[in-house]
Amino acid sequence: MSTNVRGRNFLKLLDYSPKEIRYFLDLSKNFKNMKKNGVLHPYLSGKNIVLLFEKTSTRTRCAFEVAGRDLGMGVTYLEPGSSQMGKKESIADTAKVLGRMFDGIEYRGFNQKIVEELAANSGVPVWNGLTDEFHPTQMLADLLTIEENFGTLKGVHFTFMGDARNNVGNSLMVACAKMGLNFTACSPKELFPKKELVDSCRQIAAESGSTITLTENVEEGTKNADVIYTDIWVSMGEPDDVWESRIKLLKPYQVNAQLMKNASERSIFMHCLPSFHDKNTQIGADIAKKFGLPEMEVTDEVFTSKRSVVFDEAENRLHTIKSVLYATLC
Ligand code: CP
Ligand code: NVA
Numbered sequence: 001m002s003t004n005v006r007g008r009n010f011l012k013l014l015d016y017s018p019k020e021i022r023y024f025l026d027l028s029k030n031f032k033n034m035k036k037n038g039v040l041h042p043y044l045s046g047k048n049i050v051l052l053f054e055k056t057s058t059r060t061r062c063a064f065e066v067a068g069r070d071l072g073m074g075v076t077y078l079e080p081g082s083s084q085m086g087k088k089e090s091i092a093d094t095a096k097v098l099g100r101m102f103d104g105i106e107y108r109g110f111n112q113k114i115v116e117e118l119a120a121n122s123g124v125p126v127w128n129g130l131t132d133e134f135h136p137t138q139m140l141a142d143l144l145t146i147e148e149n150f151g152t153l154k155g156v157h158f159t160f161m162g163d164a165r166n167n168v169g170n171s172l173m174v175a176c177a178k179m180g181l182n183f184t185a186c187s188p189k190e191l192f193p194k195k196e197l198v199d200s201c202r203q204i205a206a207e208s209g210s211t212i213t214l215t216e217n218v219e220e221g222t223k224n225a226d227v228i229y230t231d232i233w234v235s236m237g238e239p240d241d242v243w244e245s246r247i248k249l250l251k252p253y254q255v256n257a258q259l260m261k262n263a264s265e266r267s268i269f270m271h272c273l274p275s276f277h278d279k280n281t282q283i284g285a286d287i288a289k290k291f292g293l294p295e296m297e298v299t300d301e302v303f304t305s306k307r308s309v310v311f312d313e314a315e316n317r318l319h320t321i322k323s324v325l326y327a328t329l330c
Pocket of ligand 1: 056057058059060061130138272273274
C-alpha cells in the first residue's frame, strides 16, 4: 500500500511508522534534487501557512519560510510576543482562528501540550517546530544527513553527548529506534532521558533490530561510534542560573579531538545548531569570562574539522521541512 500522510499533524516522531519516516526522507531527496537543479515546484500554490514562534530561531523559521515559498504558498510569520495567544486569547481559541484562515500551522515554543492543543482545535495540520520535549523536524534533517554520509541508516552507531533529556536528545533516541540506528546517550545520570521514554524506545528498537544504551562513561559511549552528536548544554527557556551546575556536569562530555579519535575511523560530527564552539557569541563570551571556558559542548577544532557536517545538516532542514509541508498538505 502506498504511504499517505495527508491531513496529519507532525507533532513528534513517535506518531509515525518507520515506513512513513522513510517516505518523508525519500520525498526530501526529490525536493533537494529539484532545488539543486533549478526545477521549480510550486505544487501548493494558493495555500497559506502561519509560523507561530514563542522562542527565537534561525534555521527552523527560515526553512519553513523558504520551503513554503518554494511550494508556492503564502507564509505569515508571528514572532515571539506578537500574537494575542496566551496573554489575551487561549490556545484553543487561537487555534480555531488560525485554522479558519490558514491551511497549516507551525508552532515553536514551550510545553508539548501547547502544540497538541493547537492540533486538537485548529482543524488543519500542525507542525512542531520545537517544544521543550521534542524537535521532530530536526530529526528528518539529521537522518537525511546520516544517510547521505553512510548510504544507510540501519546499523549505524550513533552517540549523543551531553544533555540527553532535552528536546533534541529525546527526539534522537526516538528517531534512531524507529530507523534502526544503535543509539547511545553518553551523559551524567542526572541528564539521562526519562525512563518511560527509554522503555518505549527500547521496545521500538527491538522491532527495528537496534539497541538503546545509556552510559556515563565517555570512553565506552564513544568507542567506534559512527556519529558523534551534541547540542547546547542549556536549552531555550531554561533559567540562566543553571549554567554553572550544567557546566560542571557536562564539561567531561565536551566533544574534542581526543574523543573523536575514540570514535570510528569514518565518524562524523553533528550538531543541530546553534553552537557555542568559540567566544564569538554574547553567551559564549560571557561564559568564557565567568567560568574560563572558551568553548563549550564542542571544541572549535572539531566543529571546523572535515568530520563536521553541521552545515549540510542545517541545509537539510529546508529539504526535509518541505517534504513535511508537501506530504501533509498535498
Ligand atoms: N536547529 C534549530 O532548530 O535551529 P534554530 O533554533 O535556529 O531554528
Ligand atoms: N536544545 C536546544 C535546541 C535548539 C535547536 C534548545 O531547545 O534550545
